[in-house]
Amino acid sequence: MATLNIFSTTDEVLTGLADFFVQSATEAIAERERFTVALSGGSSPKKLYELLASAAYKEQVEWDKVYFFFGDERNVPDTNPDSNALMVKKALFDPLNIAQQQIFKVNTLHSPDEAAKEYAYDIKAFFNHQEVVFDLVLLGLGDNSHTASLFPHTDILHDISASVEPVFLEDQQVFRISFTALLINQARYIAFLVYGQGKAEAVHHVLEDERNIEEYPAQLIRTDADVHWFLDEPAASLIKK
Numbered sequence: 001m002a003t004l005n006i007f008s009t010t011d012e013v014l015t016g017l018a019d020f021f022v023q024s025a026t027e028a029i030a031e032r033e034r035f036t037v038a039l040s041g042g043s044s045p046k047k048l049y050e051l052l053a054s055a056a057y058k059e060q061v062e063w064d065k066v067y068f069f070f071g072d073e074r075n076v077p078d079t080n081p082d083s084n085a086l087m088v089k090k091a092l093f094d095p096l097n098i099a100q101q102q103i104f105k106v107n108t109l110h111s112p113d114e115a116a117k118e119y120a121y122d123i124k125a126f127f128n129h130q131e132v133v134f135d136l137v138l139l140g141l142g143d144n145s146h147t148a149s150l151f152p153h154t155d156i157l158h159d160i161s162a163s164v165e166p167v168f169l170e171d172q173q174v175f176r177i178s179f180t181a182l183l184i185n186q187a188r189y190i191a192f193l194v195y196g197q198g199k200a201e202a203v204h205h206v207l208e209d210e211r212n213i214e215e216y217p218a219q220l221i222r223t224d225a226d227v228h229w230f231l232d233e234p235a236a237s238l239i240k241k
């Protein structure tokens, strides 16, 4: 069963996850001299990244030993407001002066297929072509129960490789590039950050409803104790405590 961390307010959720980030980073750096983290995009984690870059946290992590990846990316230039890389650059990388060599972004100037292939290669090369095991994968949850860019009724849900694939979103007529569920599930730790009443139904579907990965793709993510959900009360309001 996944580990549920339910907090009264959004600020407490963010602090709880920031503390978990610091703990995971400290453990990884002590054991392996580095911390590899795949970041999530969207709006929820922006405040987390800003908190980690704030005076309250920035001294708690050896940032020069942290290597940043993206669990998914929109197929837009990294100057586009929809870019996850741009959001994280502003909220975390620039305030902490993270060196480019520590950041592994999707090259969205290439076609989605090419970008996914290149990114998959870059990741495998970073891990010396051994099994890719991120120390931490951060995830969000859409109100339609997607996570990363594992959207309902998309081909990537059936991908049996631990890799990076392009995802075409029919309804939005846009491409994304995303980790597959298997690549996410290889991580040492996985942490979901989900807050707000609007996510309550999705949280219930994913954590408690019968298995239906086409409708609730986040059910593809493993559910052992090293998978942590950081939730506020509103987002957790429909699950049996």
Ligand SMILES: O=C(O)[C@H](O)[C@@H](O)[C@H](O)[C@H](O)COP(=O)(O)O
Pocket: 040, 041, 042, 043, 044, 045, 072, 073, 074, 084, 139, 140, 141, 142, 143, 146, 147, 148, 149
């Ligand atoms: O690129 C993205 O959009 C994210 O990786 C995506 O999976 C996100 O986590 C959910 O869509 C929730 O997004 P919000 O936090 O904006 O609700």
